[in-house]
Amino acid sequence: MTLAPPPPSGAAQAARQILRRLHDVMAANTNAQAKLNQVTQAIGEALDSEVCSIYLLRDGLLELYATRGLNQAAVHVTKLALSEGLVGSIARNIETLNLDEASAHPDYAYRPETGEEQFHSFAGVPIIRRERAVGVLCVQHAASRGYDELEIEALQTVALVLSELIANAHLVDDAASGTQSADQSPQQRSGLKLVDGMAKGRAVFHQPRIVIEHTVAEDVEVERARVYSAFTKMRDQIDRMASQAEFGSGGEHDEVLETYKMFAYDEGWSRRINEAIDAGLTAEAAIERVQQRTRMRMRQIDDPLLSDRMHDLEDLANRLLRIVSGQMGTAAQMGLREDAILVARNLGPAELLEYDRRRLKGVILEEGSLTAHVTIVARAMGVPVLGRVRDIRQIINEGDMLLLDAGRAVVHARPNMPTIEAFDVQLRDNRERRERFAAMRDVEPVTACGARIEVMMNAGLREDVSALDLTGADGIGLFRTEFQFLVSATMPQRERQTRLYRDVLDVAGSRPVVFRTVDIGGDKALPYMRESAEKEENPAMGWRALRLALDRGGLMKAQARALLEAGAGRTLNVMFPLVAEPWEFDAAREIFDEQRAFLVGRGKKLPSAIRFGVMLEVPALAETLDLLLPRLDFVSIGTNDLTQFLLAADRADPRLADRYDWLSPAILRFLRRVILPCTDAGVQVGVCGEMGGRPLEAMALLGLGIRRLSITPAGIGPIKAMVRSLDLGQLTPFVTDLVTRGTTPIRPALEQWGRDHGVELGL
Ligand code: PEP
Numbered sequence: 045m046t047l048a049p050p051p052p053s054g055a056a057q058a059a060r061q062i063l064r065r066l067h068d069v070m071a072a073n074t075n076a077q078a079k080l081n082q083v084t085q086a087i088g089e090a091l092d093s094e095v096c097s098i099y100l101l102r103d104g105l106l107e108l109y110a111t112r113g114l115n116q117a118a119v120h121v122t123k124l125a126l127s128e129g130l131v132g133s134i135a136r137n138i139e140t141l142n143l144d145e146a147s148a149h150p151d152y153a154y155r156p157e158t159g160e161e162q163f164h165s166f167a168g169v170p171i172i173r174r175e176r177a178v179g180v181l182c183v184q185h186a187a188s189r190g191y192d193e194l195e196i197e198a199l200q201t202v203a204l205v206l207s208e209l210i211a212n213a214h215l216v217d218d219a220a221s222g223t224q225s226a227d228q229s230p231q232q233r234s235g236l237k238l239v240d241g242m243a244k245g246r247a248v249f250h251q252p253r254i255v256i257e258h259t260v261a262e263d264v265e266v267e268r269a270r271v272y273s274a275f276t277k278m279r280d281q282i283d284r285m286a287s288q289a290e291f292g293s294g295g296e297h298d299e300v301l302e303t304y305k306m307f308a309y310d311e312g313w314s315r316r317i318n319e320a321i322d323a324g325l326t327a328e329a330a331i332e333r334v335q336q337r338t339r340m341r342m343r344q345i346d347d348p349l350l351s352d353r354m355h356d357l358e359d360l361a362n363r364l365l366r367i368v369s370g371q372m373g374t375a376a377q378m379g380l381r382e383d384a385i386l387v388a389r390n391l392g393p394a395e396l397l398e399y400d401r402r403r404l405k406g407v408i409l410e411e412g413s414l415t416a417h418v419t420i421v422a423r424a425m426g427v428p429v430l431g432r433v434r435d436i437r438q439i440i441n442e443g444d445m446l447l448l449d450a451g452r453a454v455v456h457a458r459p460n461m462p463t464i465e466a467f468d469v470q471l472r473d474n475r476e477r478r479e480r481f482a483a484m485r486d487v488e489p490v491t492a493c494g495a496r497i498e499v500m501m502n503a504g505l506r507e508d509v510s511a512l513d514l515t516g517a518d519g520i521g522l523f524r525t526e527f528q529f530l531v532s533a534t535m536p537q538r539e540r541q542t543r544l545y546r547d548v549l550d551v552a553g554s555r556p557v558v559f560r561t562v563d564i565g566g567d568k569a570l571p572y573m574r575e576s577a578e579k580e581e582n583p584a585m586g587w588r589a590l591r592l593a594l595d596r597g598g599l600m601k602a603q604a605r606a607l608l609e610a611g612a613g614r615t616l617n618v619m620f621p622l623v624a625e626p627w628e629f630d631a632a633r634e635i636f637d638e639q640r641a642f643l644v645g646r647g648k649k650l651p652s653a654i655r656f657g658v659m660l661e662v663p664a665l666a667e668t669l670d671l672l673l674p675r676l677d678f679v680s681i682g683t684n685d686l687t688q689f690l691l692a693a694d695r696a697d698p699r700l701a702d703r704y705d706w707l708s709p710a711i712l713r714f715l716r717r718v719i720l721p722c723t724d725a726g727v728q729v730g731v732c733g734e735m736g737g738r739p740l741e742a743m744a745l746l747g748l749g750i751r752r753l754s755i756t757p758a759g760i761g762p763i764k765a766m767v768r769s770l771d772l773g774q775l776t777p778f779v780t781d782l783v784t785r786g787t788t789p790i791r792p793a794l795e796q797w798g799r800d801h802g803v804e805l806g807l
């Protein structure tokens with residue numbers, strides 16, 4: 045917040061004049077209809093427009109409530125559905141329209157009773173209450189002209205003030221303004237699984253709505269001082285949060301909070317709020333005004349990563365609004381009294397952390413994405429999250445019973461008894477299974493015939509690493525270093541990378557950690573690295589991973605140095621992703637050698653040993669593997685990508701799920717073809733794709749000669765159980781025969797074999 049505010053701009057002065065008139069209108073002792081009539085007059089005069097109209101949402105229709113310039117006979121007669129006309133489009137999409145020829149717009153609907161055919165240009169803005177459009181304010185001119193930004197700004201500001209007037213006068217239905225769902229029947233909604241798990245609890249709305257009592261400022265300087273002190277308080281809170289980070293320092297949390305800090309101290313944001321105050325709004329209304337603008341912009345943003353970051357800004361705006369209005373209570377601050385499922389449009393990670401973990405059982409979001417900070421934090425907290433449940437806040441009320449099954453991507457609201465009973469059985473099964481597997485933590489994965497299998501885990505965040513102790517994994521077989529880059533608002537500097545790698549190694553102790561160099565690009569675009577986000581026809585086969593890292597040598601150099609420094613005095617395992625040809629491995633390795641030489645020159649301590657390996661995920665590498673094997677310490681087969689490339693079946697496309705089959709003869713034969721030369725050459729070979737985390741598929745891999753798996757932590761218990769019930773002496777010839785013949789449908793044959801031989805496959 046700048047200490048000395050700049051003089052109000054021309055735009056602000058114009059808006060302030062209009063607001064002053066509106067203030068008088070609202071204070072006058074007249075009824076709501078008279079006030080609306082006066083508002084249309086005031087705006088019409090101020091903007092010099094022939095028509096100014098207000099439509100309000102009643103009984104699901106947008107009703108013409110007041111107008112200057114259209115036929116008065118049309119008032120309360122003209123009604124438009126949300127799917128109808130320009131007005132419907134504005135309310136439906138919560139968007140602004142600015143048209144020099146209204147009738148040319150595809151949504152234009154002509155209503156003869158209004159007499160509007162003589163007016164060509166049109167500008168309209170939504171009147172928003174509780175994030176929903178409850179009406180539309182529009183102006184029209186006979187001449188064909190576009191409206192300038194100043195006029196649109198003025199309309200938007202007036203719309204905000206109108207929302208206060210409308211609410212106070214109860215002019216729109218409560219249901220329309222999103223207060224209560226009248227329906228009490230059981231409901232089921234589906235969404236997108238963000239964090240797996242099941243939960244049962246009462247619906248708690250994260251944000252009891254903040255009611256903005258007054259929108260027009262009595263004294264601009266008083267409002268400025270209020271917002272200034274709120275900014276100071278909010279910055280203190282964020283700084284305090286950073287110093288008390290829940291997961292210790294150095295984790296992704298720091299990066300999340302760094303983003304918050306960046307926004308909290310962002311001059312542009314505070315300037316925009318200041319400008320809205322200059323225009324004559326109260327502190328609350330000014331914050332809301334800027335927030336509305338942000339939301340509108342967010343709706344047009346197609347880039348999920350960027351919109352996640354925009355969400356962080358909104359989280360802060362809500363915090364600021366709560367401070368300035370004195371309505372401090374989020375549900376977290378008021379405390380959860382029973383098992384709760386939190387419901388929100390979206391949530392910031394810092395907000396999530398404020399909840400009592402013992403009572404918070406699950407989260408449902410109307411928005412949300414897999415890469416959002418809040419998802420990452422929830423995963424670390426072990427709280428299931430279902431995202432993209434559209435309009436959930438419309439269909440449920442506070443206190444409703446909710447059953448959340450994130451794995452199946454559904455939520456039941458107000459369930460009936462049979463649904464509750466069935467859910468309870470599943471919940472109990474789930475819990476028992478988890479407890480049984482947790483009890484296997486200290487049990488070694490040794491087969492019935494005495495072979496020790498290495499069962500390692502995949503990780504990518506600092507918080508994930510604690511699963512090493514919880515699951516008893518043998519180490520980390522795949523540490524996806526790009527996750528740090530993905531959760532960060534800016535490119536993580538080398539020191540931050542070093543800190544993370546060192547922390548991970550510290551937690552792992554004597555257990556090995558395999559660091560995979562960044563697999564950025566494709567679907568893992570970085571918002572702050574524009575070229576990584578450029579649209580590609582086939583992103584999975586595009587400019588990603590080692591290709592990008594070799595082309596942008598600086599990135600790779602910094603990461604190499606960070607890894608070498610973090611690994612000082614210990615064994616460092618480095619793995620390169622998406623290697624297609626041996627020269628790529630050599631080029632990457634050379635960067636490490638250079639950095640090692642540099643550190644030697646500086647007298648720095650080096651790792652006691654460095655082991656280099658490749659991910660085998662591009663089929664082409666199989667053709668030259670024999671040439672590369674002498675230079676490798678290990679090979680890790682990335683079956684996620686490998687399968688999609690071998691079968692030409694996009695791993696993320698649900699329509700191809702049946703074709704993307706790890707147990708197809710082609711995949712198993714291919715795997716055998718690459719596993720054999722590795723074992724013959726004495727090069728360690730493992731699998732780090734999701735395939736290894738499924739008992740049946742993992743059994744097939746063991747039958748093909750794999751002795752090292754790196755899998756998602758939740759899979760470790762079930763895989764250990766499978767391993768301990770297995771006799772490799774019997775399995776190996778069976779799998780060899782199955783794969784050599786290649787004709788039998790393999791999945792049922794393996795399942796039958798497992799059943800016949802008492803293998804714990806969890807079928
Ligand atoms: C793989 O492709 O199998 C793999 C483990 O890497 P990612 O899933 O990160 O692409």
Ligand code: MG
Binds near residue numbers: 661
């Ligand atoms: Mg991969």
